[in-house]
Amino acid sequence: MAEMQAEIVHRHEAPKAFIWKYIFSLDHKVIGIQYYLLALFSVFVGLTLSILMRIHLVWPQASIPLLDKVSPLGAPGGVISPEYYLSLLTLHGTIMVFFVLTTAPQGGFGNYFLPLQIGAEDMAFPRLNMLSFWTTFAGLAVLMATFFIHDGPPIGGWTSYPPLSAVGGAAGPGMAVGETLWVVSIAIFCVASMLGAINFIATTLDLRARGLSLMKLPLTCWAWFLTAILGLLSFAVLLAAGVLLLLDRTGGTSFFIPGGLLVSDKPILHSGGSPLLWQHLFWFFGHPEVYIAILPGMGVTSHVLSTFARKPIFGYRAMVYAMSAIGVLGFCVWGHHMFVSGMSPYSAFAFSVLTMAIAIPSAIKTFNWIGTLLGAKIRFSTPMLFSIGFVSLFVTGGLSGIFLGQPPLDIYFHDTYFVLAHFHMIMGVASIFGIFTATYFWFPKMFGRMMNETLGKIHFWITFVGVYAIFMPMHYLGLEGNPRRYAEFIDNFLLPLMSVHRFISIAAFITGAAQLIFLFNLIWSLFKGKKATENPWEATTLEWTVPSPPPFDNFAGKHPVIYHGAYEFSVPGAEKDYIMQNSPEEVAADH
Amino acid sequence: MASTVLTPTKPAKAGKPGGSGRGSGGFGPGGSGGGGGWEGYRVPSRTYRLGMWFGLGGIVMLFAAFTSAMVVRRGMSFDWASIAVPRILWLNTGVLLASSLTLELSRRALARRSATQFNRWLYATLVLGLAFLGGQLVAWRELASRGVYLATNPSSSFFYVLTAAHGLHLAGGIIALGYVVFRAGSMVRGLTRRTPLDVAAIYWHFMDGLWIYIFFLLTRWS
Amino acid sequence: MALAVALVVVIITLLSGYFFWAHTWWFPIDISKHGGAIDRQFTLTLIITGIIFVLAQLALAYAVWRYRDRGDGRKARYSHGNNKLEATWTIAATVLFIGLTLMGYHIWAGIHFVGAAPGAMRVEVWGQQFAWYFRYPGPDGQFGPVHIGDKYDPATGKYIDDNKVDDATGNYLGLDRDHDAASKDDIVTATLAVPVNQQVELILRSKDVTHSFFVRELRLKQDLVPGMEIPIHFTATKTGRFEIACAELCGLGHYKMRAFFEVMTEPDYQKWLQNMAAAQ
Known part of the structure; x- marks a missing residue:
């Protein structure tokens, strides 16, 4: 019966018209690439903003060419003003968190490879998929518009705490129209992410190939699936918070604005709202968001480590359980962002214990990654280098969380550079390393050409050493109590730290410039790269059973049947050192 | 896991895990397979229903967030003044409940392939849905005439936010039913699947239940 | 390549650790009654996480160097993991991390769970x-x-x-x-x-x-x-x-x-x- 069904062939051709093929495409692969390009654009904008910030911090008087054209008000004569620094900071955070770390791993690679890895012809709801992308695009467009309004982007930070974010233009430049656009952009993004999440969940649960039980899924698919659940539940809460904030700003309500405020000598006509309410709602989203950014990176790292170690992943089930535990616990720890916020100190302690609990599955994952390498036969291709880098960064970034998760220590470290170091290491850079891993690993499948290995390795070395050079010293700044989000350093205790800041800035310039190598490699390889075979990495999962790039209907109308787990490498007695998931090969193995 | 024998799992057996094997005829892109492009791409009805259930999960979180905001905002403030909800809400509630009933009647009619009954109840549902939205507008007008606006008091703020959020969602349901009306003919003749109706019905009944919850919240807690 | 990766990881680890060790940048003096306890809790946490940090990075470096593909036709070890090991480090992590936070309980309680004395x-x-x-x-x-x-x-x-x-x-x-x-x-x-x-x-x-x-x-x-x-x-x-x-x-x-x-x-x-x- 199954064999007969597998014979039924329905081939589908791609639409011919350009607009349906590339713009409003329903093909998950095209949509995946669209998401990736959106994230690629965003990441270079976000990177540029961070470079500008690093310039301003160490050379506040530097005149940056062309910048006064973009913002005559914020950067008169190209010199970044303190308030423009905050605009850059706000947009850097927002762009990176939402439009890079949330979109590239999930919307980009998830869209492209989830259906391929589970043997489906497409996502469950292609139209919904297209809608999610274009909604995301609209969100980005609205956010980018803040650059071009009179007083520039908002200065409230990506966390947008009220009352600063709620009382309008009195709170500072960019807090009138700019902040409203920010809220609208985020609300749009929430809707887009929820629509996308529904698709991922239904696809994973319902469209798996015959034989592909959940415990045979590649860990990448598990990661996308769990990320989708987190996204669905958490973005809904941010959407609600965004709606309420928007009403506070434009409808005269007082959800987050208390009474009796005087901002810039202007009485604020609101009463009784709670600034902490926003923080609770925001971090109820914000903490799962951290895992939304990192889970796909964990998935792809596990996947790539196993593939290039030529060894099954160590503790597959433990990995699945750990990721699930992280997902569940991720909803119970939001209060650790609020230890010094004025929240009840009793609940702070409860949040602290839960936060430490979430370190446990994270530790399990780390040990399993190292366990995967023990007894391996490692091939050092660029994707492997980046996933090794991921593990190293994950350890470093994770351990600083042990400090921050303890309320008595957080009293000192809260909102210092120690926090910056922590979340950039783990949520920023580690996740970005996951994206790089995925790019180098799947580029051949997506575009039919290999990326240049030499350029890839140069990119890896500069980036790996560079991010440590940037973010490790931030821990030391944190020890010295250097507060974050300072546009300039005028406190006496901050002056001796300028040399550290200069070091960080220079490291940032070099590391930032190295990303151009990546961009060049991406474009060059697209046209001149070596032709990729069907399975250049000798991997086991289904996407490597179809041509590179895959045909429009993925499996040419056939329905793959799965016989093996995702990580059957170096099976004793097997013909090759890997067994494809859909290979009917029967091998007796001694453990 | 002392010793493993790697046997290719029998596909028929392994199709089950997660209850997601495609047991029925809906194996992958079933149906016509005709032509190019997307006409032939179809996932089983159950996948649509599954997607809808998860979508509702997102909506639950949205309203849970509103609710918790309301509980917190009310609990900590001195300025909360309860508002008397407009009486027409009782009528609206009845209308919405009736619409769920008529929707079920239309689904049964479709199962019987009774075109006239199907259409009649479907239109009745649409009309009741629109009547509910109209009734909600009347309720807003009544509050406004009493001088109770969005920003008048936190309780009125939540009243407007919750009713508007629900109304928007219900309007989405009306659009979905409109699509069903558009496809009604071919559904009755069995030319297209009844999936859109079934999925819209899940959504509609959920909106009904959600309204009961919101109504309870507004009358008892606000 | 393997050696390079291992070396760089080791160098980064030692260099990062050195500045913590040498107190090149450090807390300012403590002038509060409760601050000493915080500093001690920090030091304890630093020692524990420092050991984990060094061990984990060195283990990574070692594994990367030791288990590189030497082109000698050796196959990787076929293993799906080890439940005993898995349980061991789960329990170890639980004890360490939860233990740490519980040890900090009295500091937090002293600052927040008791109010100021009446004469303050x-x-x-x-x-x-x-x-x-x-x-x-x-x-x-x-x-x-x-x-x-x-x-x-x-x-x-x-x-x-x-x-x-x-x-x-x-x-x-x-x-x-x-x-x-x-x-x-x-x-x-x-x-x-x-x-x-x-x-x-x-x-x-x-x-x-x-x-x-x-x-x-x-x-x-x-x-x-x-x-x-x-x-x-x-x-x-x-x-x-x-x-x-x-x-x-x-x-x-x-x-x-x-x-x-x-x-x-x-x-x-x-x-x-x-x-x-x-x-x-």
């Missing part, structure tokens, strides 16, 4: 964009009411002009010294001065947006949330002049929102307070 000196700390003001209750021990912004009247739903803030006359907190008896002797300053070895309770309030009171040497940080009065207490143990920084993004001048914090001997403090009272 009380000072209000006010944050506004981008300045700090401190209010001492004066001889009556009472803080008078503040008149900031407009007042909402729940009965009518209207706002009543209640603003008496006037920067020109130095009435930063909107005190009505003519009508409010308790306000008469209130002392408002731009510097926070406290006597040494005496418990102080700060009441944190904000006029506009959220700020955060941060004195590094006190090991103390607490947000000032508009609409809330957040109490926090400490005892300073050393005299000296320190800086107060704002640690919560509060707008364009966030970086320059600072003030001085002075710990004085009791006589010095009394003298200072009298001077301040005279200047009101």
Whole structure:
């Protein structure tokens, strides 16, 4: 019966018209690439903003060419003003968190490879998929518009705490129209992410190939699936918070604005709202968001480590359980962002214990990654280098969380550079390393050409050493109590730290410039790269059973049947050192 | 896991895990397979229903967030003044409940392939849905005439936010039913699947239940 | 390549660790009664995480170098993991991490679960964009009411002009010294001065947006949330002049929102307070 069904062939051709093929495409692969390009654009904008910030911090008087054209008000004569620094900071955070770390791993690679890895012809709801992308695009467009309004982007930070974010233009430049656009952009993004999440969940649960039980899924698919659940539940809460904030700003309500405020000598006509309410709602989203950014990176790292170690992943089930535990616990720890916020100190302690609990599955994952390498036969291709880098960064970034998760220590470290170091290491850079891993690993499948290995390795070395050079010293700044989000350093205790800041800035310039190598490699390889075979990495999962790039209907109308787990490498007695998931090969193995 | 024998799992057996094997005829892109492009791409009805259930999960979180905001905002403030909800809400509630009933009647009619009954109840549902939205507008007008606006008091703020959020969602349901009306003919003749109706019905009944919850919240807690 | 990766990981690990080890950059002196416990908890955490950090990175480096593909036809070990090991490190991580946070319990409890002693000196700390003001209750021990912004009247739903803030006359907190008896002797300053070895309770309030009171040497940080009065207490143990920084993004001048914090001997403090009272 199954064999007969597998014979039924329905081939589908791609639409011919350009607009349906590339713009409003329903093909998950095209949509995946669209998401990736959106994230690629965003990441270079976000990177540029961070470079500008690093310039301003160490050379506040530097005149940056062309910048006064973009913002005559914020950067008169190209010199970044303190308030423009905050605009850059706000947009850097927002762009990176939402439009890079949330979109590239999930919307980009998830869209492209989830259906391929589970043997489906497409996502469950292609139209919904297209809608999610274009909604995301609209969100980005609205956010980018803040650059071009009179007083520039908002200065409230990506966390947008009220009352600063709620009382309008009195709170500072960019807090009138700019902040409203920010809220609208985020609300749009929430809707887009929820629509996308529904698709991922239904696809994973319902469209798996015959034989592909959940415990045979590649860990990448598990990661996308769990990320989708987190996204669905958490973005809904941010959407609600965004709606309420928007009403506070434009409808005269007082959800987050208390009474009796005087901002810039202007009485604020609101009463009784709670600034902490926003923080609770925001971090109820914000903490799962951290895992939304990192889970796909964990998935792809596990996947790539196993593939290039030529060894099954160590503790597959433990990995699945750990990721699930992280997902569940991720909803119970939001209060650790609020230890010094004025929240009840009793609940702070409860949040602290839960936060430490979430370190446990994270530790399990780390040990399993190292366990995967023990007894391996490692091939050092660029994707492997980046996933090794991921593990190293994950350890470093994770351990600083042990400090921050303890309320008595957080009293000192809260909102210092120690926090910056922590979340950039783990949520920023580690996740970005996951994206790089995925790019180098799947580029051949997506575009039919290999990326240049030499350029890839140069990119890896500069980036790996560079991010440590940037973010490790931030821990030391944190020890010295250097507060974050300072546009300039005028406190006496901050002056001796300028040399550290200069070091960080220079490291940032070099590391930032190295990303151009990546961009060049991406474009060059697209046209001149070596032709990729069907399975250049000798991997086991289904996407490597179809041509590179895959045909429009993925499996040419056939329905793959799965016989093996995702990580059957170096099976004793097997013909090759890997067994494809859909290979009917029967091998007796001694453990 | 002392010793493993790697046997290719029998596909028929392994199709089950997660209850997601495609047991029925809906194996992958079933149906016509005709032509190019997307006409032939179809996932089983159950996948649509599954997607809808998860979508509702997102909506639950949205309203849970509103609710918790309301509980917190009310609990900590001195300025909360309860508002008397407009009486027409009782009528609206009845209308919405009736619409769920008529929707079920239309689904049964479709199962019987009774075109006239199907259409009649479907239109009745649409009309009741629109009547509910109209009734909600009347309720807003009544509050406004009493001088109770969005920003008048936190309780009125939540009243407007919750009713508007629900109304928007219900309007989405009306659009979905409109699509069903558009496809009604071919559904009755069995030319297209009844999936859109079934999925819209899940959504509609959920909106009904959600309204009961919101109504309870507004009358008892606000 | 394997050697290079291993070496770089080792070098980064040792270099990163060295600066913690050498205290090249470190906490400032501790001048509070509770700070010593925080510093000890930090050191303990640093030792534990430091060991894990070094071991994990070195294990990674070792595995990468030792198990490189040597082209000798050896196959990788076929193993799906080891449940015993899995259980071991799960339990180890649980004990370590949860244990650490429980050990810090008494510090947090000491700061937050018990209020200030009845005899503690009380000072209000006010944050506004981008300045700090401190209010001492004066001889009556009472803080008078503040008149900031407009007042909402729940009965009518209207706002009543209640603003008496006037920067020109130095009435930063909107005190009505003519009508409010308790306000008469209130002392408002731009510097926070406290006597040494005496418990102080700060009441944190904000006029506009959220700020955060941060004195590094006190090991103390607490947000000032508009609409809330957040109490926090400490005892300073050393005299000296320190800086107060704002640690919560509060707008364009966030970086320059600072003030001085002075710990004085009791006589010095009394003298200072009298001077301040005279200047009101």
